[in-house]
Amino acid sequence: MRTKLITIDATGSVEALREVATALVRGALVGMPTETVYGLAGNAFLPETIRRIFAVKGRPQDNPLIVHLYDESQLDQVVSRIPREFYPLYQAFCPGPLTMIMSKSENLPAEVSAGLDTVGVRFPNQRTARNLIRYAQVPLVAPSGNLSGRPSPTQARHMLDDLDGKIEYILDDGPCELGVESTVLDLTSHPPQILRPGVVTADLIYSRTGIKARSALTQTEKNAVAKSSPRESDLTVNKEPVPETANITNSSDSDEIPRSPGQKYRHYAPRAQVIIVRGDDRELPRSFLAQIRAATGQKIGFFGASETFAKLSALLQAEAGLETKEIIPYLYNGPEDIRKATHELFSALRALDTEGVDIIMTAAFPRETYGIAYMDRLERAAEVEEK
Structure with a gap:
C-alpha cells in the first residue's frame, strides 16, 4: 500500500479533504492532525475498520478508543445517556482537549470500547480535524497515530515514520498546538474522575464550571495501588494517603479493562x-x-x-x-x-x-x-x- 501525504494549504484544501472524507467513510485509515497529537482516524461504525486500527498500531485489544465528533448534535449517535455535568463542561471546554466518558450507545461496535459499556467522546479544536469530521458526517475513532507504546506523533512526519505503507492517507497541517493528549474525564463516576491528565486540570474545571473533579493519580501512586491488596483500605505512598481510585486500572498485570487510553500499558517510550x-x-x-x-x-x-x-x-x-x-x-x-x-x-x-x-x-x-x-x-x- 502507498500512503498518500496531503499537505493542507492556507485555504484548508477543501476538495482534497472531501475526497479523503469519502474514502474514510468507506473504511480508509487517515492520519489526522488535532490540537493535541496526530490521530489515526477511522469510521467509528465499521467493526472491520476498528480491528484494522488495532492491528496497524499493534494496540492491545483491551485498550479502548476515543470517538471524535464535530459538535453535540452527533452525541446521540454514540452515547445512550448524557450526564448533567456534560453541558457546562461542553460550554467551557469544547471544542478542545477534553474527552468525556459516558454510557455507550448500542450503535457503536463493541470493538470501540473494548467491550465496556462506556465510551470516551471528544470534540477536537483543529481546523482540519473539524472539517474532516464535518465532511465525513460520521463519528471518527482516532487513537494517537503511532505504533503502540512509542512517543505520540505531533508532526505528520512522525506518523510517516511509524505507519508509512500501512494506511491510506496522512494529512499534514503542521505541528500540533499542544503536543500532549487530551484530558480524559469519567462522567460515570461520582464525582467525575480524571483518568488521564491533560492541560484541562481539575482546578481549571472547577474554576470554569464549579464541578469538583478528582485529579488523576500520579504514576507513583498508581504503582502503589497496583501492588496493594484490592481490600486494603488505607493505601499510602511515602506516608501520604492515596486518593480513591474509582475503578481505575493501574497495573499492566491486571485483567481489568481500562476505562481510558493511557492507563494500563507502557506508553510514550523511546528506545533510549x-x-x-x-x-x-x-x-x-x-x-x-x-x-x-x-x-x-x-x-x-x-x-x-x-x-x-x-x-x-x-x-x-x-x-x-x-x-x-x-x-x-x-x-x-x-x-x-x-x-x-x-x-x-x-x-x-x-x-x-x-x-x-x-x-x-x-x-x-x-x-x-x-x-x-x-x-x-x-x-x-x-x-x-x-x-
Missing part, C-alpha cells in the same frame, strides 16, 4: 532510557552534571532549555575528563518553560532516538497546570517494565 533530572533553576545544571558523570560509556541525549544547556556546557568544560564529552541536544529557546517543554516532548524523544542515544536526560517540572500532564507522560516514558 529516559532519566528525569530534578532540581531548581540554580541546582539543575549540576544535577545534570552528576547524572552525566555516572553515565560512563553511554551516548547521551539532552532535552530541555537552551539556557540550562549553556550552563551545563560550561560546567562540562571545567570538569576534568568531561570537557570532551559529547552531548546531543534537543533544545527549546530560553529558560525552563513548561509549555515549550510539553509542546516539544514527543518530538524530542523521537529525534534523540533517531540520533541513536542510549540515555535521554531531561528536567522535571512541578505538578501544576501543564506540569501535571507533562510529568505523567515523562514518567511513563521513563518507566522500566517489570521482567
Whole structure:
C-alpha cells in the first residue's frame, strides 16, 4: 500500500479533504492532525475498520478508543445517556482537549470500547480535524497515530515514520498546538474522575464550571495501588494517603479493562532510557552534571532549555575528563518553560532516538497546570517494565 501525504494549504484544501472524507467513510485509515497529537482516524461504525486500527498500531485489544465528533448534535449517535455535568463542561471546554466518558450507545461496535459499556467522546479544536469530521458526517475513532507504546506523533512526519505503507492517507497541517493528549474525564463516576491528565486540570474545571473533579493519580501512586491488596483500605505512598481510585486500572498485570487510553500499558517510550533530572533553576545544571558523570560509556541525549544547556556546557568544560564529552541536544529557546517543554516532548524523544542515544536526560517540572500532564507522560516514558 502507498500512503498518500496531503499537505493542507492556507485555504484548508477543501476538495482534497472531501475526497479523503469519502474514502474514510468507506473504511480508509487517515492520519489526522488535532490540537493535541496526530490521530489515526477511522469510521467509528465499521467493526472491520476498528480491528484494522488495532492491528496497524499493534494496540492491545483491551485498550479502548476515543470517538471524535464535530459538535453535540452527533452525541446521540454514540452515547445512550448524557450526564448533567456534560453541558457546562461542553460550554467551557469544547471544542478542545477534553474527552468525556459516558454510557455507550448500542450503535457503536463493541470493538470501540473494548467491550465496556462506556465510551470516551471528544470534540477536537483543529481546523482540519473539524472539517474532516464535518465532511465525513460520521463519528471518527482516532487513537494517537503511532505504533503502540512509542512517543505520540505531533508532526505528520512522525506518523510517516511509524505507519508509512500501512494506511491510506496522512494529512499534514503542521505541528500540533499542544503536543500532549487530551484530558480524559469519567462522567460515570461520582464525582467525575480524571483518568488521564491533560492541560484541562481539575482546578481549571472547577474554576470554569464549579464541578469538583478528582485529579488523576500520579504514576507513583498508581504503582502503589497496583501492588496493594484490592481490600486494603488505607493505601499510602511515602506516608501520604492515596486518593480513591474509582475503578481505575493501574497495573499492566491486571485483567481489568481500562476505562481510558493511557492507563494500563507502557506508553510514550523511546528506545533510549529516559532519566528525569530534578532540581531548581540554580541546582539543575549540576544535577545534570552528576547524572552525566555516572553515565560512563553511554551516548547521551539532552532535552530541555537552551539556557540550562549553556550552563551545563560550561560546567562540562571545567570538569576534568568531561570537557570532551559529547552531548546531543534537543533544545527549546530560553529558560525552563513548561509549555515549550510539553509542546516539544514527543518530538524530542523521537529525534534523540533517531540520533541513536542510549540515555535521554531531561528536567522535571512541578505538578501544576501543564506540569501535571507533562510529568505523567515523562514518567511513563521513563518507566522500566517489570521482567
